[in-house]
Amino acid sequence: MQINVTFRHIEPSPPLRDYTEEKISRIKKYLKEPIEAHVVLKVEKFRHIAEATIDAGGSRINATEETEDMYSAIDKLADTLEGQAKKSKEKSTRHKGGNHTRSFAAPAEPAALEGHDDEEARVIRVEQVHAKPMDVDEAVMQLKLSNGEFMVFNNRDTRQVNVLYRRKDGHFGLIETLP
Incomplete structure (x- = not known):
């Protein structure tokens, strides 16, 4: 494995390079x-940013993490990359004919699923969205004009939060919340 570490707006230090390579x-x-x-390690004012691009066997993984400490940014970056790599490996084993013996009639126990550790799922990214008041037709038009996969809006007719999303068949789906 070849790891290149680049420093931007920060003094290159062997301990930081070794820590990055180890993680x-x-x-x-x-x-x-x-x-x-x-891996690019950079400092912008009080933000310590660690970015990585990994090319392996025809696949590419990208991640960026930002904290107030460079070592914690590297830790978070390594965790994010590891999660993406695990997911990529699981996906490739499924496509190459992984475990097809499971019955679809009854759900499998979580511990019985291959490739899953006892590690809990965690929220990687939080995004706050302002739900603008509009009707469904206006939301469809807005989503058609955007590159997004979904739109959160406040339905003028029901006064409830709704989610409009693109379906794989090219149509749209609507999720309505109950009062």
């Missing part, structure tokens, strides 16, 4: 060789 190299077990990682 990033732990995802090697989830990816196909050859693996090339490029």
Whole structure:
């Protein structure tokens, strides 16, 4: 695994480089060789930002983390990359004919699913959205004009929060909340 570390607006230090290489190299077990990682560590005012791009066996993983401490940014970056690498590996094993013996009649126990640790799922990103008041037709028009997959809005007719989303068949779906 080849790891390149670039420093921007920060003094290059061997301990920081070694720490980064150690954290990033732990995802090697989830990816196909050859693996090339490029990590950029930069400081902008009080923000410490760690960015990484990993090319491995024809797939690419990107992540960016930002904190007030460079070491914690590197830790969060490594966790994010590891999660993406695990997900990518699980997806490739499913597509290559993974475990098809499970019955679809009854759901499997969470502990019985392969590839899942006892690790809890966690929220990676939180986004606050202002639900603008509009009717459904206006929301459809707004979503058609945007590149987004969904739109949260306050329905003028029902005065409830609704979610309009793009379906794979090209149509739209509407989720209405109950009072």
